[in-house]
Amino acid sequence: MTENEMTSNDSTEPTPTTETAASSPDPSGDPLIEQSIDVEGTGDTAGETGKPVIESRDLNVFYGETQALQGIDLAIPEKQVTAMIGPSGCGKSTFLRCINRMNDLIDAARVEGDLYFEGKNVYDADVDPVALRRRIGMVFQHPNPFPKSIYDNVAYGLRIQDQTENIDEKVETALKRAALWDEVKDQLDKSALDLSGGQQQRLCIARAIAVDPDVILMDEPASALDPIATSKIEDLIEELAEEFTVVIVTHNMQQAARISDKTAVFLTGGELVEFDDTDKIFENPDSQRVEDYITGKFG
């Protein structure tokens, strides 16, 4: 939470680099991405409620010949839940994976344009995607705990990032924040694969927040779960937004309406049609296509 306190700033101007770097705990010694700053990249499209922590400028993504995203301009505010909705194949997951450069792992993917995280273009040549992902955690569509014990799953990120002090304490905190501690505290040595689907997904969230990232990306985190597990995850996401910036992709419009502060609507062809406060999107969208989509006329 120290990192979050340190990066939260009332002003909409970019955080002065020196302060951030000086007070940032950097256990791994990797160069952090906010150590240099691009003044042009931030500040000017800040929302009313929080300064943007992630900002894309004319972002295009291609898979081979196919264009998956078309000129996306989007600013995601800090410590809020931003939802991305849209029909299948509209590029919302692709956008999410651009933020922490998970698309790098797909050989055929090609990214053009700029995407700023805390003022630094993450596609600059000097950005190490590994260092970036240590600041931006991710939760996937299907719960994917490692075939290790519950404890080792949560401790995994701490160990690979060399944050080996007070590891027991950090694991406990993460499990408590993920609302899983009471269910698993007596069986931390048990295999994570023995948990139910909903518990596994909360374990994945615990694993992601254990290393105290700035942003958590969630790719349809509840789509593989039953309604009760889903509502637990949704409650959890709203709590997490007090400390983290949460970006969530969902194809469930009610879910977006319930939990998000901001909503981005992507429509077919990888186009961002509208991005605004969730209330506005769902009550009075500017675009007719968005209204058609939300009222169920297509998609």
Place this chain on the structure above:
Amino acid sequence: MATREPETGWHGENSDVNHLRGRAFEATCLAATAFGLVSVLLLLLFVANDAFRPFSADAGWLATYAATVVVPLAALAVYYYRLDEPAGEVAYVTSGLPVVGLLLTGGFAVLFIELLSVLEWFALLISLVVAGGLIVAHGRLRPKAALERLAVVFLSPVITMFGLPPTRFNWFVTDTAAALGLDFGLYYRVISLREAILMLPFVPTDWVMLLLTLVLPIAGAAGWFVEKRRESRRDGLAVVGMTTVVAVLGLVAGPLLGIGTEVWLLLVTFAALPLGVYVEGVIRRSEGVRGLAFPVVAVLGVAAGAVATSALGFAGPNPWLDWGFLTSATSRTAADAGIYPAMVGSVMMIIVIVLTTFPVGVGAAIYLEEYAPSQGLMGKFVTLIEINIGNLAGVPSVVYGLLGLALFIRVLQWPQGSIIVAGLAVGLLILPIVIISAQEAIRSVPDSFRQASYGMGATRWQTIRQVVLPEALPGILTGTILALGRAIGETAPLLMIGAAASVRLAPNSFFDVASMMPRQIFSWSSELDPAFRHGVLAAGVITLLAVLLVMNATAIVIRNRYQRTG
């Protein structure tokens, strides 16, 4: 609701649906399966009959043992199968564990007799432990110095095992020592810890060294396992304590039984310890306790049979495959011929193969699966390589023999027919198989694990080391062991590189000329004396098959264990 009058015709009574072709196809497939299995089984029975010659025994002998051993065991087996399945598993394990333990004991006994003295083993192990300790200690003290760690990881084993080559500094040390009238036999190089231990003027007896380096570590591991399983430190310590006490008893019991204290230690470690832990667990859980009757009945039955046959004067069979066959060298007379040197040759060849092919094959598989690009020009090149690895797996073994002959004997001038040449040639032969099976194992690790790891900010190395390899390892091991099973039976490469047709003395260095089991069997097949071609040959084949069976069983056990936990 009234039941409706059934409408006729729809349910197929008039055979509207034609099953004939399907049934015929099924019957043909069944016939093919049965033909294959039955012919292999018949062949095996035929060879086994030649090797063991059960019918050379008196009918009374056979009848006695049938009554004391076969019938009671069969009755027990039926009982377990029908009424008490957990007991059946207990019976299976308690009969199998001693066999595996005896095989391991035999393996280690051969190792100490032929390959290295107990002192050399002691020095080797201590050096390895010190090297490991250095690496761990460095990791604890300076966890963040990655480059330094790399150096420590590579240098510690080298220094403890091999020492340093001559340098100016060593000259100075050696010259100074010589000037002071000391001669350590240093020869201008820094000797390793291993060599230093070998030079010690006073060494403990073999017995003590084995206790320290073999019995106690294995007992400690077993104790740790028991402690984890039962969550009781007392039980774990009890395991270690009991093993040590029984091992020390060997000082008295070994000579009494005429097996030597060293063999006693090996028996305690590999046969008694696992069996004891298992049996104790069975009794404690009182689950399938009746299964323990099986090995007891087997032992009692054999003893009763021995007493009865000697009392009644029945003569036993005169098998070709007996203790003498396993422990002696080949001979001009079929009755004295044995396979021992060839067996040692095969085992040493397998050691060469494991040490060379396993790291190279697994390394290549990791590169191809985890690092190699799949797109662009390089991607095409990688695809080409993968296709060619598949092709290499199909290249006839005689061609690999030719390659070994050209490369190792003609170019490198290594001794013709030596173990190292045989191991490398056969290792090349199974390398593509190892690569392909390791690739399969790595590919079967779900991508979601990799995604999760990368998403946590893990580097590629951390992902491979901590997520991919632990998951893939059982599969890699299974594939490698099966490939080794193929390697141990290969004959053509051995002929090409000039492995000895038969040797009288077991090899004791990797550069010795040796014979291997298949090569020895091949030379028996061309002996004039039919006793060789029928009896000795069959005994050799059965020995080879038994080794193969043990290796494949190991692979299957590893795979099953993996499936149970995964």
